Amino acid sequence: MRIGELAALVGVSTRTVRHYHHLGLLPEPERLPNGYREYRLRDAVALARVRRLAELGLSLDEIRDVLADDRGRELREVLLELDADLARQERAIAARRRRLAALLTETDLHPDSTVSPDMAELLRAVPAGLSGFADFDREMLTVIDTGADPRDRAELVELFRPLLEPEAIARSHDLYARLDELADARADDPRIPGLARDLADHLPPEMASAMVTSLGGPDTGGGWLEHMAMELSPAQAACFRSMVTILKERA
Amino acid sequence: MRIGELAALVGVSTRTVRHYHHLGLLPEPERLPNGYREYRLRDAVALARVRRLAELGLSLDEIRDVLADDRGRELREVLLELDADLARQERAIAARRRRLAALLTETDLHPDSTVSPDMAELLRAVPAGLSGFADFDREMLTVIDTGADPRDRAELVELFRPLLEPEAIARSHDLYARLDELADARADDPRIPGLARDLADHLPPEMASAMVTSLGGPDTGGGWLEHMAMELSPAQAACFRSMVTILKERA
DNA sequence: TTTGACCTTGCCGTAGCGTCAACGTTTCTC
């Protein structure tokens, strides 16, 4: 039997057969005088073994190990491990499909809208398209949501939860409007002190303390808030710094 | 912000960031005089967008297309296609896990035992470990099961079904024993004609005709049976040829 | 004789980065 016949018999490509030879999964058979490989039925049996294990999802390396140790002892362990892995994949796929389903029901489908469900809840508290500063906030929240691991994300959501109250949302609209007004103002604008105080009052206490410690300590969040301040207009940045000062005095 | 800081912020490796630059998913930022990349917050926003789409399961090429066409029109199509793909994967994984579960309940776990459920049913009619010829038959059935596509497999199972009857199984044990006795015999052994006739009688009619046409025609199964005959002892091969002759005469 | 269907080896390509290598820069520490 030559390689094409063997491959057709077992239902693979000749390239696959040669690949298995190369990896040592299948012994090289005798050669005919012209250099062609000459297979026997036992090669088909061996190849079929490899194929069935591969179709179960074992990697070719795992198959080599199983065939080397032979006789099922290790096979059971590998299969159990494989099943656990498949179970994990199954859950991951189901979770992704849930997220997809939630996304596809949305009216305004945009790459930015593909955040986690937790963050989607928070974003509903921040108006989109109305205020430049609110849009900036939304982008920052989106970045944080992408980068944070689930534990931090849950913590973050808890920090923000008080801002989801209706009166807090109403207050935030006023604050965003006043922040937008500072977009073209100078750093000594007289409206800054009042707005900084109102912002400090607006923030939930836990969030305020988290911000202060984050700015003070050398941990991951530190540089992040500074970079955020750098993107603001001079007046907005001054307002932000003033607010932080107020929060520090209170702490 | 330098590359490490950006990467930490969004939760990826610096290698990933550079990879996205290379693929054009993320614009190259300004460079500092020393050659370092200098990022702004908008780069973090862009990177976070890419990451969220990637975590949904889009390929980087698809992400580039979506970001190029921007504004959700194409995104919806891609996500629908992705969901269909995920659904397919989910079904495939579930099917594999069912096969794994069936396998793991078996007592003698061996690479050879990883056949399809259909073939497992057939193999129960062929004794394992008792007869050398029966073991050979089992191997051949295993090879066929691996190589055949599902349609052919179902057809094959139907051909074999009569052999699953209790009296057929009892007959087959006798036949296997007599075939084993021919392992060391010569091609002119006097027991051959009788055994060939009993074998011909044993085969279901549909199976017999399938064998004859398969041997006669130049289709895929033809060479396969010849190769099988080559692996037998001279007396067994003679018996096989004799049986085929009888089947042809009857047809 | 020529075509066409096989076979041979070998190398590049895939997706999404990880992981060196070999080197320059910045920053912390002593």
Next chain:
DNA sequence: GAGAAACGTTGACGCTACGGCAAGGTCAAA
């Protein structure tokens, strides 16, 4: 001020399980 640690740079190879192509050699039929 000097050394070490921790950054940054580009470039190249590695991983899976083969597919595809190149550049041939071999064999049977037309």
